[in-house]
Amino acid sequence: NAGVTQTPKFRVLKTGQSMTLLCAQDMNHEYMYWYRQDPGMGLRLIHYSVGEGTTAKGEVPDGYNVSRLKKQNFLLGLESAAPSQTSVYFCASSGDGYEQYFGPGTRLTVT
């Protein structure tokens, strides 16, 4: 099992560009999450999903959209990137809503 994988690992965007981050899990987990990690801020929840076809807002959802068309995938989209979205993005999944398993992260820089 690969666990939780994230694509890409690194990306540099110019302000105003768009991109999609892909998270995939092979553990048949119902719950999936997107977090961002900023220096000195810990991890903050952006959006989450409790099952295929569902999404919900977390603590810092503005500027991001998500989709969960397939149970194993959770996509995070930035429609118009801003420098404030420079961060490390982590995806996580959980089978029971309690034990979360994290991916390796995507480092995004917006110039």
Added chain:
Amino acid sequence: GEDVEQSLFLSVREGDSSVINCTYTDSSSTYLYWYKQEPGAGLQLLTYIFSNMDMKQDQRLTVLLNKKDKHLSLRIADTQTGDSAIYFCAEVSHGGSQGNLIFGKGTKLSVKP
């Protein structure tokens, strides 16, 4: 609102015990967690404790929970250089049946040989 507080740095000598402390605000939290993050890597779940317990031991790790003071600690016995990492405390947020976690800012543990 909900908040999780941790000290930012801890330095110990190899072989000593490390104690990382955390305070949280949500008294209704059902689970409390400790995650480890090594440089350039994702978060690894180390251990967790259910709120009706006051202690959990797992090999070199001991978790103590004081619900009255909303205080959680992680003790690492016989700390090794491989334990150098950032340790995050987290609680399940209010109404968190979806498993939404509130993380502390992390404690950077440095282990000196």
